[in-house]
Amino acid sequence: MNEIENVYGETVEFYDLSALSQIGNKKIVLNKFADMVKDLDGIILDIGAGTGKTTIEMANMICDKEIIALEPSAYMRTAFMARLMEHNEVKERISLLPIDVGKYSFRDKISGVMCMGVLGHLKRDEQEKLLYKLDKNLNINVPILIELLEPKFLVAPVGSRISVATQGRLRYETYITDIKQVGMDQWTWRLTYKVFCGKNIVSTVDSLMSWNYQSVEKILNQLTKMHFRTAKLSETLLLAIKAR
Ligand SMILES: C[S@@+](CC[C@H](N)C(=O)[O-])C[C@H]1O[C@@H](n2cnc3c(N)ncnc32)[C@H](O)[C@@H]1O
Structure with a gap:
């Protein structure tokens, strides 16, 4: 068992049913994100994809994009794969990598990044490293959608x-x-x-x-000091766009 499976192990059975953040409330934001990435080149990166709900929703919103989903918990991946097998319309475009974001190479050209409910799991230095890597590797106009804990x-x-x-x-x-x-x-x-x-x-x-826990304002602040334009979308959602 890896460390994250102490959290997302046996409890994955309850994850979708009891999710603290339901996808219905986020559809408008996901649609906006889809609009921003559809004309950019490259894959969508979904960091910490969980059971794949948001990944598959996004794949259905943009019909010609590949998505790379990162998920270190084998239990989460099992739930994700079971769901994906029911979605013939998108399954060829989704790759589920069994890795921690710290191990991702950033060699793919990226058109958008989703990081929903994940930052809080990372230690402070891991969070900073991730934001730094995103700053270094993303092209201009590429958006990042981040969701934090309420x-x-x-x-x-x-x-x-x-x-x-x-x-x-x-x-x-x-x-x-x-x-x-x-x-x-x-x-x-x-x-x-x-x-x-x-x-x-x-x-x-x-x-x-x-x-x-970092507040939306703190994360916005960090991203603004890098090369991102940022917007607070709600108490839990923020958008950053690589500006230069
Ligand atoms: C709260 S869940 C969110 C899942 C999904 N994004 C959603 O919105 O339903 C957090 C997920 O992040 C994953 N995770 C935790 N640490 C991670 C890391 N270092 N790299 C990638 N994923 C990670 C967990 O395994 C879990 O599936």
């Missing part, structure tokens, strides 16, 4: 239920069962997934994760 989750009281969904007879609930600030921008939290059938608990799975 800050409200970091101040939610222990015991808060942060998602509930039903599937067939079962009800899936996610709780924050511990949360600690362990450094200036560093947090650890334990999420507990509980599956109920009526009043009975069918299973409980814990997941402990570290999160390096």
Whole structure:
């Protein structure tokens, strides 16, 4: 098991059902991003593609682009591949690489980068290295779409239920069962997934994760100091465009 599989291992079963950020709310932004990349040369890079929902959505929005998706968790890749096999219309254009973004060579010509829900998993120096590599390797006009964690989750009281969904007879609930600030921008939290059938608990799975939280403003600031024009799209979404 690699390190990220301690977070995205057994819990991947619940990932799509209990995702804190649902794709429906992002469709307009994804469409705008698709418009920006469609006339640029090169692949779309999806960093930390998870179960592939956003990747496949993007592939359907731009019908002639190749997407390279990076995903280090074998559990996430299994869910991604199962989904991809149901999408004949896009599967030939999507390559799912089993790697950490730190290992990506940046040799491909890139027309756009999606980095959705990933930065918080990277340590401070890894985040900085990634932004530096993007600055160095992207051509002018190439956009980066970044999604960050909603800050409200970091101040939610222990015991808060942060998602509930039903599937067939079962009800899936996610709780924050511990949360600690362990450094200036560093947090650890334990999420507990509980599956109920009526009043009975069918299973409980814990997941402990570290999160390096930077606000949208901080990331915008870092990118602006490089060679990007930037825009805050919401409390969790930001866009950066390589300007020079
Ligand atoms: C919150 S999920 C987001 C998944 C997907 N982008 C989405 O929006 O649904 C974060 C993903 O980033 C992946 N990840 C974590 N660290 C990574 C790294 N260093 N390089 C690439 N992916 C990473 C995780 O395995 C996980 O699938």
